[in-house]
Amino acid sequence: MMLDNSKSLFDRAKKILPSGVNSPVRYYYPYPFFAVSGKGSTMLTADHDRYVDYCMGYGSLLLGHSYSTVNEAVKSQIDHGSLFCVPTEAEVQLAELISKAVPCAEMVRIVNNGVEATTNAIRLARAFTKKKKIIKFDGCYHGAHEYVLPNLGSNGDISEGILNEVYSQTLVLPYNDSEKLEQVIKQDDDIGCVIVEPVAANMGLVLPEKQYLNEIRRITRQNDIVLIFDEVVTGFRLALGGAGEFFGIKPDLATYAKAMGNGFSIAAIAGKKEIMEQLSPSGKVYQASTYAGNPACVSASIATIKVLNDAKNDIYPRIAKTCDRIVCGIRDALRNFKLDYVINNIGSMYQLFFTDKNVKNAVTAGKSDPVLFRKLYDELLKRGVFIPPSRLETCFVSYSHSEEDSDKTVESYFESLRKLKESL
Ligand SMILES: Cc1ncc(COP(=O)(O)O)c(C=O)c1O
Known part of the structure; x- marks a missing residue:
């Protein structure tokens, strides 16, 4: 052609x-x-x-x-400024909308994209549990960052330029195999988090088998491991409350991006208050961004979520x-x-x-x-x-x-x- x-x-x-x-x-x-x-x-x-x-x-x-409703919201915002770097009411409104829609979202931090959301969710989980290792699943993709690049989805190869010391802290297990997960967790008491795409959309589309997500929830809860649902794809798409609502399972933390902004660069980390409060400045987990909560993307996201909700x-x-x-x-x-x-x-x-x-x-x-x-x-x-x-x-x-x-x-x-x- x-x-x-x-x-x-x-x-x-x-x-x-x-x-x-x-x-x-x-x-x-x-x-x-x-x-x-x-x-x-x-x-x-x-x-x-x-x-x-x-x-x-x-x-x-x-x-x-x-989409016209989203466009109108952004157009009307940019006439009033595109970046303040001090808090705005709209950020609070957006976090409230997310918290209302998403069952696990006791608190929310707005970030710019999926990679920022998952990096900081994992950092939070490690800090909260005081454990070093994380588990991800073969073929799941969580963004192009060091913690999760081993066996990324979307057909990519393992990246050079990442320290072996970092790689070695990420254990990669097969998706849809909760027995293997339990076996590995039983033998290792230094695992701080399990991160999973509740529906895997980066190895083609792979659905969780019956009870798989429930089993992950049970195993992580019994072993004091933070469960992160990476809902960058499923959030606001599978249901307003994402896969958490669809499957009726509450992770400890969840990450959102894509559909929450209908094409604008915006994302969120959401989850349990006691974990979220570890974020700086009140907590000791450092996460920061000049563009987080920028008015244009926040207005796009508020408009999107309102349309979806209504x-x-x-x-x-x-x-x-x-x-x-x-x-x-x-x-x-x-x-x-x-x-x-x-x-x-x-x-x-x-x-x-x-x-x-x-x-x-x-x-x-x-x-x-x-x-x-x-x-x-x-x-x-x-x-x-x-x-x-x-x-x-x-x-x-x-x-x-x-x-x-x-x-x-x-x-x-x-x-x-x-x-x-x-x-x-
Ligand atoms: C499930 C999942 N998590 C995280 C990411 C990373 O998001 P971003 O590309 O916005 O950094 C993606 C991107 O495709 C994704 O599909």
């Missing part, structure tokens, strides 16, 4: 941006398309193509691109229904063409794996055929549908996706899968 404008922009970008991009998932061979604008469920490209978008800012745009009985069932229509359509097409597949889906998220094995952790997700997936990506793009280019990402449906979008998407999958089958 020749995307001439994107190609020449990429040639220019490569000269000044390492690999031509500002985040690795954005690059794929031979070059990615460049975006110009987004509205609702679609994105317009530098090559004048309009794609129905299922990447949606990797899950950030729950309401859709350029229309929750319409929004969550509607996006789940749209997602189900798409998943059912893809299943029908795959049965037709007799290709091995697994589709995992929950709420407004889905992913298709080209494998015949149940996908329940990083190892089984990794079995999904990358060549077939890449062909599918290209074929869908030709038909005006944009999904994340990696098989180890997740497709996201927004409130702006219409029935026509889902019909077009199903048709595009059908035609694309037909092409794939013919190419085998």
Whole structure:
């Protein structure tokens, strides 16, 4: 597929941006398309193509691109200032809204992005328990920082430039295996926290098996270990109160980002008062940021959460229904063409794996055929549908996706899968 404008922009970008991009998932061979604008469920490209978008800012745009209520809130704020670095009432209002929506959020600290939220949640957990080690799960991604880079999700390799001393304090266990977790915890009394994506969205989409999250909760509670739900993807998406509400489980701490700002850079750490109070300046866990609580992003987040709260009985069932229509359509097409597949889906998220094995952790997700997936990506793009280019990402449906979008998407999958089958 020749995307001439994107190609020449990429040639220019490569000269000044390492690999031509500002985040690795954005690059794929031979070059990615460049975006110009987004509205609702679609994105317009530098090559004048309009794609129905299922990447949606990797899950950030729950309401859709350029959602007017959020835009209006930001526009009206920036006329009154974009940064004060002293407290504002709006920050208090946002924290109150989060606390009302999220069952575990006795206290909240507003930060700028997912990586800041998880770094500081882990720091808090270590300080609170006075224990050094942390447990994360193979294939879960918690941001590009030292504590959690071993076995990151999203198909990345282990990063150089991180001290072995740091690596050695992070234990990586298989997802969906609570027996292994209990066994490791029984043998090691220096574990301060377990961090988990309650629904894993960075090894494709992997759902927690029945009782898995309950078991993690039981094991961590019995062993005085802080449980962190990384809800950067699931927060405000799976339900207003995120996975905590959806599964009825209260972690000690949780991190939020993406959907809470509908495309604006804002995040939060939330959790038990006795842990949150360890944050500086009252406590001894240092966390700080010039842009935390900046008025533009706070106003975007307040507007987003208000829309979600006011229309929750319409929004969550509607996006789940749209997602189900798409998943059912893809299943029908795959049965037709007799290709091995697994589709995992929950709420407004889905992913298709080209494998015949149940996908329940990083190892089984990794079995999904990358060549077939890449062909599918290209074929869908030709038909005006944009999904994340990696098989180890997740497709996201927004409130702006219409029935026509889902019909077009199903048709595009059908035609694309037909092409794939013919190419085998
Ligand atoms: C579950 C999860 N946690 C944390 C992060 C890091 O968030 P950010 O990219 O905003 O730093 C991501 C990013 O994709 C994520 O999916």
